[in-house]
Amino acid sequence: MKTEYEKCMAGEPFIGGKDPKIVEMTLRTRRLLAQFNATDYADMERRQALLHDILGSMGKGVHVDIDFHCEYGKHIFIGDKVIINMNCTFVDNNRIDIGSNVLIASNVQIYTATHSIRVNERMMQDWSEGQEICRTYALPVKIEDGVWIGGGVIILPGVTIGRNSVIGAGSVVTRSIPESCVAVGNPCRVIKQIDNGSHE
Numbered sequence: 001m002k003t004e005y006e007k008c009m010a011g012e013p014f015i016g017g018k019d020p021k022i023v024e025m026t027l028r029t030r031r032l033l034a035q036f037n038a039t040d041y042a043d044m045e046r047r048q049a050l051l052h053d054i055l056g057s058m059g060k061g062v063h064v065d066i067d068f069h070c071e072y073g074k075h076i077f078i079g080d081k082v083i084i085n086m087n088c089t090f091v092d093n094n095r096i097d098i099g100s101n102v103l104i105a106s107n108v109q110i111y112t113a114t115h116s117i118r119v120n121e122r123m124m125q126d127w128s129e130g131q132e133i134c135r136t137y138a139l140p141v142k143i144e145d146g147v148w149i150g151g152g153v154i155i156l157p158g159v160t161i162g163r164n165s166v167i168g169a170g171s172v173v174t175r176s177i178p179e180s181c182v183a184v185g186n187p188c189r190v191i192k193q194i195d196n197g198s199h200e
Contacts (some may be wrong), residue, residue, distance in 0.1 A: 003019055003021070004016065004018050004019035004022060005019045005021045005022050008022065008093055008094065008136075008137075008138055009094060009138075011094065011137055011138065011139050012137060013116070013121070013135040013136065013137045014135070014136060014137065014138075015134070015135055015136070016093070016136060022072075025072045025073070025074060026071060026072060028073075029054060029070060029071070029072055029073040029074075032050055032053055032054045032073070033054065033068065033069060033070065033073075035050055036050040036051065036054065036066070036068065037066045037067045037068065041066070047064075051064055054070070054073040054074075054076075055073055055074070055076045055077070055078060056073070056074045056075055056076050056077045056095075057077045057078065058078045059078060059079045059080035059081070059082070059100060060080045060081070061080055061081040061082070062078055062080070062081070062082045062083075062084075063082070063083050063084065064084045064088075065084060065085050065086040065087075065088075065106075066086060067086065067087055068084065068087075068088055068089075068090075069088070069089045069090070070089070070090040070091070070092050071090070071091050071092050071093055071113070072092050072093065073092065074092075075092035075093070075094060075095050075096060075112075076090055076092050076095075076096045076098070077095065077096070077097045077098065078098045079098060079099045079100030079101075079102070079145065080100040080101070081100055081101050081102075082098055082100065082101070082102045082103075082104070083102075083103050083104065084104045084108075085104060085105050085106040085108075085151075086106045086107075087106050087107045088104060088106070088107065088108045088109070088110075089108075089109045089110070090109075090110045091109075091110065091111045091112055091113050092110075092112055093112050093113040093136065093138035094112040094113075094138035094139055094140045094141075094157070095112070095140040095141070095142075096110055096112060096140070096141050096142075096143075097140070097141070097142045097143065098143045099143060099144045099145035099146070099147065099163070100145050100146075101145055101146045102143055102145070102146070102147050102148070102149075103147075103148045103149065104143075104149045105148075105149060105150050105151035105152075105153070105169070106151050106152070107151055107152045108149050108151070108152070108153050108154075108155070109153075109154045109155070110141055110155045111141075111154070111155065111156055111157055112138040112139055112140060112141055112157050113136050113137070113138045113157065114136070114137060114138070114139070114156070114157045115134065115135065115136055115137070116135070116137075121135065122134055122135050122136075123135075138157060139157035139158035140157075140158070141155055141157065141158070141159050141160070142159075142160040142161070143155075143160075143161045144160070144161060144162055144163040144164075144165075144179065145163050145164070146163055146164035146165075147161050147162075147163070147164065147165055147166070147167070148165075148166045148167070149161070149167045150166070150167055150168050150169035150170070150171065151169045151170070152169055152170045153167050153168075153169065153170065153171050153172075153173065154171070154172045154173065155167075155173045156172070156173060156174050158176075159173050159174070159175065159176050159177070160176040160177075161173065161176070161177045162176070162177055162178045162179030162180070162181070163179040163180065164179055164180045164194060164196055165177050165178070165179055165180060165181050165182070165183060165194070166181075166182045166183070166194070167183055167184070167188060168182065168183065168184030168185070168188075170186070171183065171184050171185055171186060171188040172185075172186040172187055172188060173187075173188040174187040174188065175187070175188075177190065178190065180193060180194045180195075180196060181193050181194055182194060
């Protein structure tokens with residue numbers, strides 16, 4: 001029988017509060033994030049050390065600004081030369097893979113977690129505790145090399161953003177975006193192809 005954490009990683013409905021591994025990961029990450037966001041901005045050595053403790057992996061030349069928030073931390077994998085600007089939130093119940101040479105602007109939200117649209121599937125009675133609890137499921141998000149995510153973008157579960165694409169500010173990305181294009185809007189849609197060989 002699968003644990004709630006195993007269900008989580010398989011994209012199946014799970015109840016996070018009932019799995020000791022999930023509870024422990026969340027608590028540990030929240031404590032580390034509190035330290036990270038409170039660390040003196042000039043203390044790059046301490047900030048980088050905390051990020052290595054929080055994240056699943058992080059390449060060279062990565063800058064993560066404050067206030068940064070995530071769920072488990074260990075499900076976030078970042079390549080080389082990545083900038084994540086201020087006030088970003090990554091809900092990493094499942095994997096978030098970020099390639100190299102990626103720019104993520106301020107106030108970007110990446111969600112791997114979601115719920116059923118049917119109330120009886122997302123809420124259930126916990127008879128042992130006498131309260132309603134929530135079922136979640138999570139799908140991975142992937143941001144490929146060379147992507148630029150504009151300010152205030154929201155990326156929803158299961159999305160892949162293709163190599164060298166640009167997502168316009170304020171967009172809500174509900175489905176995967178192909179490589180080498182500009183995509184904007186709510187829901188986000190492709191409006192232009194990018195010729196990365198030109199000098200325009």
